[in-house]
Amino acid sequence: MIGSAPMGGTELPGTLEVLQTASSRSIIRAVGPEAPLTQERLAAEAASVATLPDEVPSLPREWFVDEVLPGAGRWVVLGYRNEPIRPPHDPWDEADLAAAVELAIQIGTSEAPVGLPDALDQIDVGAWATIAATWPPGLSAFTPWLSDKIDQLAAIASYAGEAMSGPSLVHGALRRESILITDHGWDATSAHAVDWFMPSHGAPFLDVVLLLPYLRVDGAPPPEVVLDRHPLPDVDPEALTCAVTVTAGALVLESMRPPEPGVPHGRAVQREAAHAALHWLRTRLGG
Structure with missing residues (x-):
């Protein structure tokens, strides 16, 4: 060496x-x-x-x-394999942000390899129902908007099987830290993904929904602004709202659990992403 x-x-x-x-x-x-x-x-x-x-x-x-x-x-x-790559700029610039979102969209255009689990088994689609049943003490750290919305959110999330299923490849863990950028000159960039430790199959837009709250934490524009700039092809708005609901619930519930071994700061990051996802959810529900 x-x-x-x-x-x-x-x-x-x-x-x-x-x-x-x-x-x-x-x-x-x-x-x-x-x-x-x-x-x-x-x-x-x-x-x-x-x-x-x-x-x-x-x-x-x-x-x-x-x-x-x-x-x-x-x-x-x-x-x-050695590739000409670098981490995304910090803070995000428009070219790297566009490459990251297009990466998430592109992953969803591929059919998942045979044998991968269902994304609905990787994401806690019943998180809001669990929260409604247990009302964990940490819930008070989130927005008061939730106080009379938990049952409604659990009802929306109950349609996850219809809204979020599919044969498309889902990375499941896209973040700034799992995205690498290639520069092509003239401000053109593309992105690669690492951290493929939980791939699954599901709806083609799932990686975009899972990624956008984390991008918001990193200083990117609100998710609805990002989607205006990078529209999702052929997505039912109600299916998208259901996926945002499920994602927000899973982040809220996961962020209140004890830290995972070897990942001491993971829950704090999840809490920030949960706040971003809840704000996005309020926007979609008109709240």
Whole structure:
């Protein structure tokens, strides 16, 4: 090995690195025993990436190692094909934001590989019903608008099977940290996705709905403004409202749960995204 340099570009612990050897240059991510959940997710990504259709804008996998090293514990390492990529600009500029949204739209144009789970099994579509039944104490940290809306939101979410099902590929975890940008000159950019640890099949617009609250947290315009600039093709407005309702409920409920091992700040980010999703939901419901 000649040297390496971090380049960001992953939601999970285990920063992407550009690894330079005497004979080649690779992009890798390595996760040690301090983050066992992340190790499992990286192993899941290694398996998922190998099955993605060729047209899906992802970093192709080149090699994968999952070994227990003497005295060092388990290490999981995924090597990607070297590509001219970078993290999105921070704050977002219009070109990178457009590339990110178009990435989410493009993923949904691909048919999911056989054997992937249903997105409805990956997203907590019953979150509002759970909240209505338990009324968790942390709910008071969110907008008072919710106080008399929980049952209505649970009713809307009950149509998730009709609104959010489909054969399209769903990434399921698109964030700034899982998006990498390629510059093509003249301000033209395109995007690639990493963090393929929970792909599924569902409606073609799901990744856009799941992504936009996180983009808002990062300083992007409100979701409705983004969708005006980057319209979703052939989407039933009621189906979109149902998906936003489900996403907001899942974020609210997940953000009140204990932190996941190895991801100490994940719940705080989810709470911010939950606030953004609730504001979007209020907009769609005219509240």
